Amino acid sequence: AQSVAQPEDQVNVAEGNPLTVKCTYSVSGNPYLFWYVQYPNRGLQFLLKYITGDNLVKGSYGFEAEFNKSQTSFHLKKPSALVSDSALYFCAVRDPSGAGSYQLTFGKGTKLSVIP
């Protein structure tokens, strides 16, 4: 079975500082990893994904994530946080070798607050 852990319920960061939102995963095969962001009263928006290749993935709005196979992690990062980045962030994983490749398993979410 596949699973995702986001160890922090909330992350606070000052505007202009770098931010990191942590994610670790567990799958039996090679993972497909995703980050989504959800603004209040809205659906989820895709930020970026790791499928294969370069461990550093660049995505929307200046976000990037680093895939680390040995640590089974896929942390989301941004060099300089904006107040508008404040939202709920979800890490998600798919195991393409699993019986149900439709199954996108989400972490519990991390609320990011960027303080002006």
Add this chain to the structure above:
Amino acid sequence: DTEVTQTPKHLVMGMTNKKSLKCEQHMGHRAMYWYKQKAKKPPELMFVYSYEKLSINESVPSRFSPECPNSSLLNLHLHALQPEDSALYLCASSETGATANEKLFFGSGTQLSVL
């Protein structure tokens, strides 16, 4: 057009009512999904349609009935719901649903309150 449109945005219904949620996309996607999301929780998969056929039903109670009239439309029919069914219902789509690396496009959701 890269939008998934859901209507209504808000819905209040009694436990004896029948109502429907609607979802529409014009991206040519062939997979459509219903998710349920409780406040401050991750989305939970309910149903998946692929090429207009129901592919996955995640053991959802029969008071929720999905329908996919065509490749652009997805409905969720609601009947005899319980207060614990109150949640944000999200529709999503992806290109085919058959490839694990596909990203999902989500609608803004319908906030449902069952009284």
